[in-house]
Amino acid sequence: LQYNSHNWWFQGGYYVGLEDDHDMGFKLTHSKDNWTLMAAYFVQPEPSGPAYGSASFGIGGSGRYSYDIIPITGDKPWDYVLGDNEIPQSNQEKNQFNLRYTYDFAHNNNNTKLGVSAQFGGLYNSVQEETKRHIALATHLDGNYGNFNVKAQYAFMEHQVINDAGQGVDYLYMAAYGDPYAVASEMNIYTLGIAYSWDVDFGPVSNLNFYDDYTYFDKAASGFNDTHQNVLGVLASMGDMYVYFDIASGLNHPWLTDQFGTGLAQGSNDPRLNTRFNINIGYYF
Numbered sequence: 001l002q003y004n005s006h007n008w009w010f011q012g013g014y015y016v017g018l019e020d021d022h023d024m025g026f027k028l029t030h031s032k033d034n035w036t037l038m039a040a041y042f043v044q045p046e047p048s049g050p051a052y053g054s055a056s057f058g059i060g061g062s063g064r065y066s067y068d069i070i071p072i073t074g075d076k077p078w079d080y081v082l083g084d085n086e087i088p089q090s091n092q093e094k095n096q097f098n099l100r101y102t103y104d105f106a107h108n109n110n111n112t113k114l115g116v117s118a119q120f121g122g123l124y125n126s127v128q129e130e131t132k133r134h135i136a137l138a139t140h141l142d143g144n145y146g147n148f149n150v151k152a153q154y155a156f157m158e159h160q161v162i163n164d165a166g167q168g169v170d171y172l173y174m175a176a177y178g179d180p181y182a183v184a185s186e187m188n189i190y191t192l193g194i195a196y197s198w199d200v201d202f203g204p205v206s207n208l209n210f211y212d213d214y215t216y217f218d219k220a221a222s223g224f225n226d227t228h229q230n231v232l233g234v235l236a237s238m239g240d241m242y243v244y245f246d247i248a249s250g251l252n253h254p255w256l257t258d259q260f261g262t263g264l265a266q267g268s269n270d271p272r273l274n275t276r277f278n279i280n281i282g283y284y285f
Contacts (some may be wrong), residue, residue: 001115001140004153005213006195007231008244008280011153012215013191015254016183016264017067017174018136018155022046023096038100042121045069045093060092062175069093069123069134069159070180072173080173080180080261087163089173094131096121112143123172125162132160151193151213159185170221171265181254182265186220207237217252217264225267227252244280249273 004019005011013019025042045068048061060071071090072080082088102115119136138155161172171182195211211234217227233246250256252267257274259267 001138001142001151001153004140004151004191004193005231006149006151006193006209006211006235007213007233007246007248008278009213009229009231009246009248009255011151011191011193011213012217012227012229012253013153013155013189015067015174016157016187016189016217017069018138018157018189021066021068023068023093025096027098034104034106036100036102036104038098040098042096042098043094062178062180064176067174067176069172070175071126072180073164080182087165087167088127089161089163089169090126090128091123091161091172092126093134094122094124110143110145112141115140115142123159123161125164127164128162128166130162130166132162134159147197149193149195149197151191153189153191155189155191157187157189161185170224179260181261181263184217184219184221184224184265188218188220190216190218204238204241205236206239207235209235209237211235219265219267224265225252225269225271227264227267229253229256240284242282242284244278244282246278246280247275248278249275 010019023042023045027040030037049063073088074082098119100117102113105112117138121134122131123134124131136157140153143150159172161169163169170185172185173180174183193213195209198208200208213231215229228251231246231248236243251271252259252263254260254263
């Protein structure tokens with residue numbers, strides 16, 4: 001699902017490049033009756049912007065909105081701090097293909113949209129001048145049942161990663177908002193979100209959308225600890241203004257716990273549950 005969440009934080013797939021990810025390429029959409037087929041080709045991620053006072057218009061910087069794989073060499077202002085035994089990874093995404101098929105079932109004034117998605121692309125190491133592959137597969141449901149909306153998805157992602165010495169490794173680096181972190185190269189991601197929409201007449205507030213969105217990251221590498229994310233909240237709609245009230249909790253989550261650099265990779269085997277209360281006010285015009 002392109003938008004697999006009801007909350008401001010998104011579901012966990014966003015933090016590994018599998019939700020609301022924007023790249024440079026083109027997309028074709030064909031719909032007939034109840035089904036829709038989408039096909040896309042992306043030559044590279046979106047160009048990066050400034051980060052830590054350094055501007056870039058290439059594909060290697062961390063100044064971006066959506067998460068992408070970036071090279072970590074240890075000589076850039078935004079670089080991840082490599083450990084004593086870590087070897088740089090000059091990896092970047094190249095030539096990605098995406099397919100998405102959905103079928104919409106209507107039943108008793110409700111509807112259920114079922115779909116499958118696939119992603120395949122190259123992972124190019126500029127030091128080794130070698131291209132490996134990365135894939136992602138997903139099956140998903142988006143259903144509206146009266147005032148309830150349900151979003152459920154299972155996704156599998158795998159990256160064939162090598163470092164600059166040509167050695168295979170079980171993690172890679174992704175970045176957005178100026179800061180990179182490590183991500184397990186292979187994992188299963190399970191998401192479930194439930195929302196209830198309530199039309200109201202509370203002054204300027206016309207609708208309250210209550211929701212709970214949960215993500216579980218099941219990492220394949222031995223010794224890697226799982227990651228959890230849960231966001232409980234409500235969205236208040238007031239004309240062109242939308243206000244999110246979120247209680248976001250996580251275990252081994254980069255933005256919600258102390259494990260920013262390693263939460264989505266090795267993580268901690270005894271993580272502490274951290275919770276944040278967040279209010280986001282948006283005005284759309």
